[in-house]
Amino acid sequence: MPQWLNTWNTKLAKWLWWVVLLGVVASLPVVYARIQTETTADQVAIVMDYRDLLQVSSTQVDPQLFAQEQIQRLKDAGVNGMVVFESTLEELSWAGEVNVYNATQAALLEDRVSPPDDNGTYVVFNRPEHETTLRPLIEWAFRHHGAEVTSWSVKGQTGLRLGMGYDDAILRPMQPNPIAIKDLREAGFLVFPRLSDRFEPFDAKEVDKWLQSYQDQGIDRVLFDGEAVTGYGDGVKAKGVQRFAGLLKQHGIGVAIFENLRIPQKGMSKLANLLKYDAIRAHSVGEAEMTVIKKPVLEDRLVLAVKDRNIRLLYLNAVSARDSTKGQVTHPMNNIVDVLQGEEDEDGNQVSAGVVQQLKDFGFEVGSPKAFEVHKAPSEQILRGLAMLAAIVLVALTVGLYLPSLLLPVLVVGGIGGAGLYVLSSTLMVQALALFAAIAAPTASVVLLIKRIRAVREGAGEQAMSAIRRLSGALLLFVRTTVLSLAAVPLVVAMLNHISYSLVLQQFRGVSMLHLLPLGLVALYVFLYGSGNTVIENARKILAMPLTVLWIVGVGLLGAVGYYYLSRTGNGGQVTGIELQFRSLMENTFGVRPRIKEFMFGHPLFFAGIFLALRYRWGMVLLIAGTVAQLSMVDTFAHIHTPLLLSLIRVVLGLVIGLIVGAVAIAVWQLVERVGLKWLKRLGLTGQPR
Incomplete structure (x- = not known):
């Protein structure tokens, strides 16, 4: 790519981030309107x-x-x-309103033999005071169902004969x-x-x-x-x-x-x-x-x-x-x-x-439940339009992080294609754009984090950063990355702000893609970008690596973990009894249950990964796994039928607890690292970290 085009794209990207910020700010009144809607029915x-x-x-x-x-x-x-x-005849008989007989039973009541050609159903009213209500109800229903209805009585009690088999008649609705x-x-x-x-x-x-x-x-x-x-x-x-x-x-x-x-x-x-x-x-x-x-x-x-x-x-x-x-x-x-x-x-x-x-x-x-009273933000259509524009820009910026030369083409094609799709099917366009924005934000935030960590490590050179400096830096980078990942939330909420989503008549589409693509894209960036080589050179190195049994086992384990991870996404995921008890404990403790994969897995790995990546290259691998929490936060808000304030509390709890768990993990690592270094010094095996 020519240097002038690269420079121009870099300058354009800086301005486009302001467009994303404008879209986020424009989405906030729509977000507030949804909160108002959700508080109208208690x-x-x-x-x-x-x-x-x-x-x-x-x-x-x-x-x-x-x-x-x-x-x-x-x-x-x-x-x-x-x-x-x-009603059915069976239900009316349970209520004691009628007795229902087949032809043989009715014949026995009349002390006669049932003729072989009679397969009708016989109904006796048990409560004369209710007959005036139930008789026309039964007559209309069975005539509507195509059966002949005639009067019948036995032993002084009035009733009806229905020209329909008993097994069929007792099921027919009224x-x-x-x-x-x-x-x-x-x-x-x-x-x-x-x-x-x-x-x-x-x-x-x-x-x-x-x-x-x-x-x-x-x-x-x-x-x-x-x-x-x-x-x-x-x-x-x-x-x-x-x-x-x-x-x-x-x-x-x-x-x-x-x-x-x-x-x-x-x-x-x-x-x-x-x-x-x-x-x-x-x-x-x-x-x-x-x-x-x-x-x-x-x-x-x-x-x-x-x-x-x-x-x-x-x-x-x-x-x-x-x-x-x-x-x-x-x-x-x-x-x-x-x-x-x-x-x-x-x-x-x-x-x-x-x-x-x-x-x-x-x-x-x-009490008596009422439908939500829908609130709208002033000029909501314009605000949602700005949110859609910001989503298109966010996707283009994410693509530009991988292929800078495609930044402008993706922006132009996205704008034209989005407008065309909106004309054909506005619902499909909005759902697709919400999905792309939800994928783009955590992907872009983690990629920018990786670039920043690499720049810090290159700037530090051979001099290792102190643990305190790395910890404070890791915290600041964690917060910055999280804020950028959450930028997709107001955009998604604004674009899907319709009561049909709250009633789950329509849904956010592509949950599996949201849970897989950011992980794959971040891994792609970690392994193929950087290291002073081109993407093609890095790809050749990886492909040229010898295939060992260890690699095969590793790929198998990764596939199993991925399958389990996907099986846990969406509403159909299965959980164990122990996890149900743990969820109940969290619910009773906090009132709102944060997501386990965020505070026990994703956030701690991500925080510890930043801390380690500032010194060790292999710490980047933890960032790939920790991306789960970044995308999971966005996914939490994609559950439109969940109250927005509750989703916010859930995410904040996950962040706070996850940071605490991550800090504990870092402290344990520091302890293990110091003990390990002492042993290495004794053995004369110390060297520069990589």
């Missing part, structure tokens, strides 16, 4: 699956009495809501039980109907009646059951989702979105958009989980869901199970009560505070 609903409660009750001697007792216990423990599914909803509302519970897309075709008039009844009873939020939201099955032309969204808006009803579903419910993103994001996040503990989960684990899980992930509806399930060990049918109702209200030991000492009390301690209260 009420949490703790709800129980009413159908599960009926199922558990059906295994007891007196189902009705058991259900009433459990409802009161749950209410006293802190449950303030019930989820009511679309309108959520209005009698149960009314009783639960009168008992002081919030009610959340859980609707489905199982009625084909979508009947807007009928659904409008349901929603009107909900509005009349003060119900302002619904959930969804199955793989799609109501109306989705009508397809694009029928516009079922649009019609359903219009009905919800008309009746002032919002929705709740379940997190961590294997497959997101179809149509949810579109429905939430049409409702102008009148939506909250819900966390469900499944029936199977509830039978085996330990009480402390469940308590931590529920509290963390609210505090760390903006969950505003905690959904509890229950199921009766045959316990062959105990020789009886068991259920988790006692565990649920203990987890919510806390436990005491035999001496009256508090064993656990309980979910409700912990939520209060963190500033939340059990």
Whole structure:
């Protein structure tokens, strides 16, 4: 590259860093607006699956009495809501409203033989006062499902005959039980109907009646059951989702979105958009989980869901199970009560505070959950535009650290390509730019650190720096590098500042790339750049090195470590029981759990690595490993569904504890080094460090 072009690029880079700073400053009002948004909803609903409660009750001697007792216990423990599914004949039978028979059973009741061509289902109403409500509900549903419905009676009790097989009929959905909803509302519970897309075709008039009844009873939020939201099955032309969204808006009803579903419910993103994001996040503990989960684990899980992930509806399930060990049918109702209200030991000492009390301690209260009130910064579009420009510049500067001649071309191509992609898909462009900025900042910060360390070592020449000077220098360089790595945070937050990211309808993309690329790029710079040789010469030296068994073992170990590292990234990472206990200890100690890979691994290695690299060349290897913490800090803020202030506290805690651990590691090294040097002097093997 010509010298004049190199000089020109160097001068341009200095000015471009000011553009990055401008983008960071412009992002701060947008960051503040997000903080304001996240503080507008502090009420949490703790709800129980009413159908599960009926199922558990059906295994007891007196189902009705058991259900009433459990409802009161749950209410006293802190449950303030019930989820009511679309009814089925099976559920109505659990509630004692009806008896359901197949054709053979119905014939026996009538003292006759069932004809072979009769495979209908027979329903008897147990409570005459409820028949006027339930009869039209059942008739409409089964006629909608294509079955013939006729009146039937036996031994003085009225009922219906349904032209559908018993096994099929007991599963068919109907309108959520209005009698149960009314009783639960009168008992002081919030009610959340859980609707489905199982009625084909979508009947807007009928659904409008349901929603009107909900509005009349003060119900302002619904959930969804199955793989799609109501109306989705009508397809694009029928516009079922649009019609359903219009009905919800008309009746002032919002929705709740379940997190961590294997497959997101179809149509949810579109429905939430049409409702102008009148939506909250819900966390469900499944029936199977509830039978085996330990009480402390469940308590931590529920509290963390609210505090760390903006969950505003905690959904509890229950199921009766045959316990062959105990020789009886068991259920988790006692565990649920203990987890919510806390436990005491035999001496009256508090064993656990309980979910409700912990939520209060963190500033939340059990109540009616509301959607976030979205705040916007003044001239937010302009500020976000400056953040995007800064991100493009940051990426170009990072490329320029490796290939200076490409600084200007990357800047120009990035600007033009970004504008073009924004026109085609603004969402894709913003997500890609956020990822590139998140990768570029920690990469550039560590590369600049390496250049600075090399310059300091060259300036010192043969004279070794004192330990005190290296320690103070390492601290200053650590702080400078960390600040530069965190420069990506306001840019990413500003670019992805939309409520759909907080609701996880959209997400930061490329987590695996963020966890790998900075490490690879830093390693590339350490081994291929510097040493007075060109990149090609250094590459030839490395490729010319003999391949030994030690190298093969080393590569294998590195691959295993890399695989484990990647398996721990994202929400699907698995942790051991010991680590869960350690996490709980950190959570209880600090209130916010810093990331273990930052304060126990990344930051200490990085701090100690700077200290050692100021004297020993091999200390650069520690900087490569320590880069994990630099990128992890950025990744922490890329979890948009986590409150921003909590992410900030988490990162600061990780930095402080990590520096302390790193300082201890440096002290231990100094001790070992002094003892080692004494032995080397005795053996006459001392030499200059390398």
